[in-house]
Amino acid sequence: FVEPVLNGVSLLITAGPTQEALDPVRYLTNKSSGKMGYALAEQAVALGANVTLVSGPVSLAAPAGVKRISVESAADMHQAVMAEVEAHQVFIGCAAVADYRPVSAAEQKIKKSNAEMSLELVRNPDILADVAKHAKRPFTVGFAAETNDVETYARGKLERKNLDMIAANDVSKAGQGFNADTNALTVYWKDGERALAHGHKRQIARQLLQLIQSHLQSK
Numbered sequence: 001f002v003e004p005v006l007n008g009v010s011l012l013i014t015a016g017p018t019q020e021a022l023d024p025v026r027y028l029t030n031k032s033s034g035k036m037g038y039a040l041a042e043q044a045v046a047l048g049a050n051v052t053l054v055s056g057p058v059s060l061a062a063p064a065g066v067k068r069i070s071v072e073s074a075a076d077m078h079q080a081v082m083a084e085v086e087a088h089q090v091f092i093g094c095a096a097v098a099d100y101r102p103v104s105a106a107e108q109k110i111k112k113s114n115a116e117m118s119l120e121l122v123r124n125p126d127i128l129a130d131v132a133k134h135a136k137r138p139f140t141v142g143f144a145a146e147t148n149d150v151e152t153y154a155r156g157k158l159e160r161k162n163l164d165m166i167a168a169n170d171v172s173k174a175g176q177g178f179n180a181d182t183n184a185l186t187v188y189w190k191d192g193e194r195a196l197a198h199g200h201k202r203q204i205a206r207q208l209l210q211l212i213q214s215h216l217q218s219k
């Protein structure tokens with residue numbers, strides 16, 4: 001039996017990678033599988049929450065009881081999140097959103113020639129920062145995928161993006177982060193931190209949600 005500590009709480013979660021089109025058959029993306037975000041969605045439902053999952057392209061089935069909105073690009077994800085944000089009390093940005101996209105997507109397949117080719121990229125909107133700026137701001141939790149100086153970069157994002165909490169994973173280590181079944185997180189907030197030891201993403205998700213719940217109560 002699991003105590004439904006998130007009964008009646010509505011969570012908006014992003015998961016997976018984004019795809020930034022170059023032409024009709026090519027795109028820029030990253031190695032996110034969606035496993036961490038989907039584990040959060042599944043465990044949040046188990047704890048009694050209402051869950052909306054905005055997901056980039058992944059091969060996972062939507063967890064039972066979750067409302068899934070499927071998107072491709074960062075711009076699509078931004079639009080879907082902004083349309084949903086007011087209706088939710090908690091936002092967790094677990095998606096690996098592309099920071100840049102090609103300046104334009106070619107309508108026809110790009111043809112090769114003998115010349116060198118370079119790509120011009122422009123910045124994508126920052127979904128997490130825009131959620132945190134919203135007038136009806138939910139309790140806002142970010143993720144940080146780092147390969148070095150994890151605490152410094154994670155705390156930097158916490159402050160700069162005005163978040164309530166940030167969950168940092170060291171993605172340089174094997175068996176955690178992108179596409180692994182397991183993970184380890186260090187969660188930071190303004191005046192504290194908690195390490196969630198290496199374990200299955202399902203367990204890590206459960207612990208992160210319980211931590212969020214304890215902060216929601218004391219707000």
Ligand code: PMT
Nearest residue numbers: 032033034035036093096097126127128143144145178179
């Ligand atoms: O999907 P899996 O294979 O299970 O892997 C899980 C994971 C490694 C992808 C996940 O645990 C994780 O770390 N997700 C965040 C990855 C990331 O893009 O981190 P970042 O440090 O680049 O971004 C910081 C935060 O800003 C994230 O919450 C991200 O969702 C958000 N962001 C970033 C850029 C952008 N344009 N909009 C955003 O909202």
